[in-house]
Amino acid sequence: MLLDSEENARTWIGVNWGPGAVADLDRLAELLRAESTRQNLVSPRSLQHVWVRHFADSAQLVDIAPAGQELWLDIGSGAGFPGLVVAVLDRSRKVMLVEQRKLRVDWLRSAIRELGLHNCEVIQQRVETMATVEAAVISARAFAPLRRTLVLAGRFSTANTCWLLPKGATVFQELETLPRKLRGMFHVKRSRTDAEAGIIIGAGEAR
Template sequence: MFHVKRDGDAARQPLPPPPDLTPDKAARLDTFLDLLLRWNARINLVAERDAEAIRIRHIADSLQLAPLIPRGTGPIADLGSGAGFPGLVLAIATGRETHLIESDRRKAAFLTEAAARLGLSHVRVHPTRIENAALPPLAAITARALAPLIVLLPHAAKFLAPGGVAIFPKGRTAEAELTDALPHWHLQVERFASRTDPSSTIFRLSELRGPDA
């Protein structure tokens, strides 16, 4: 029988303060935004076309996840990275070994060029499906607007190292997705209120054990 340990009855904690960015990291985010805007005109990476809208909707939304990553030097990965949110932004903010998994070849090409232009030697792009990715044991795994929890949890359980966490931002369907997944998983659940979207919840999940555990 599977069960879940909660941080309260659907209570959402405030997020820890966002990371302080060094001038170098802030400059890299600016360069990343410029590159994204140029590529976006060709391959439609994000719906927004305005730089300030992208800063708020995507960059700030990604940065707020950084304090939820466990301390240390363990690698992190982002599933379905798309235009680099949150994975590439977190790679810039944390400086940690980061793996970006993106099966769309055009988006993977953008991520590869962005990492090279920004001098992010600690970033590796995997142009493949998630189930085919070869990853080291991860300290944290993220996925944003990719799939329901019941789909994401098997990937997290496969790739996370002991003590690792899955960080999944979710919109209005957050609690429904969790309810669907609970019959199949033992996990520790923490909820955080998004700073950029009051209707969104950020799940930090740990101690994952599934049906085969």
């Protein structure tokens, strides 16, 4: 089922993660709208469709990811998607958000405190300069073209890493830009929130 309405998206999250998760995301929506009067976190239009465009779009990655408590590394977190939603829906997993812009970092840390996300931290650095960590899951949404993302984030991957990289309508074209040895690691799953978009899913070390 395509999650193409606010009601459907909200209901889907409630069925899969419970009323507590819905309440937390309601609070996150309030925080997001308030902060968006001070800085351009997301497009104003997307605030009218926050459950589809940001919450369900992020939650579908949790639905795909392998279970476990190991590190989920979210590169270029921006307004916190998917990282904040991941931390809300899976409080047993450590989530690390990487963002270099100070205003965004201040917002992310404030949201983490407001939501009591003790499993989540923000690293204020460029991906290129941060210390290497081993991640069980690596996500990046609206960060960089696929090939560039793998160049920057490959050193965080291991043989067991799951890659979850949401892309828009050019998802298959981006996959074709990879060298053949990397292309075979990845496949595309259609997005549950946008019929024209897809998620590039991979497993393994991309270095």
